[in-house]
Amino acid sequence: MRTNLRVPFADKDEAKRLGARWDPAKKLWYVHNIANLAAFARWLPAGTDPTGDAPPPPTTAAPVHTGARYFVLSCDCLPWVGCPQCGAAVDARGWRA
Numbered sequence: 489m490r491t492n493l494r495v496p497f498a499d500k501d502e503a504k505r506l507g508a509r510w511d512p513a514k515k516l517w518y519v520h521n522i523a524n525l526a527a528f529a530r531w532l533p534a535g536t537d538p539t540g541d542a543p544p545p546p547t548t549a550a551p552v553h554t555g556a557r558y559f560v561l562s563c564d565c566l567p568w569v570g571c572p573q574c575g576a577a578v579d580a581r582g583w584r585a
């Protein structure tokens with residue numbers, strides 16, 4: 489990844505020492521494939537993250553939607569019927585109301 493720098497003329501030697509390259513066509517300094525731009529932070533355009541940490545990729549997992557009556561039924565009966573084991577939990581969520 490190429491990152492352009494805004495290096496004042498007075499800083500050009502230091503930028504070069506740190507590894508910046510000069511683009512004669514665009515007449516600007518830049519760095520290429522440098523993961524940590526902290527050393528160049530003072531010359532980075534506004535909005536550049538000097539740590540190089542990429543934002544987390546967007547998740548493709550569908551969000552889980554649960555309603556007010558959601559609960560984990562931990563037995564084998566039909567949830568809308570309930571049984572002595574889970575009847576209280578079923579009633580508490582309003583499934584048989």
Ligand SMILES: [Zn+2]
Nearest residue numbers: 563565571574
């Ligand atoms: Zn049950």
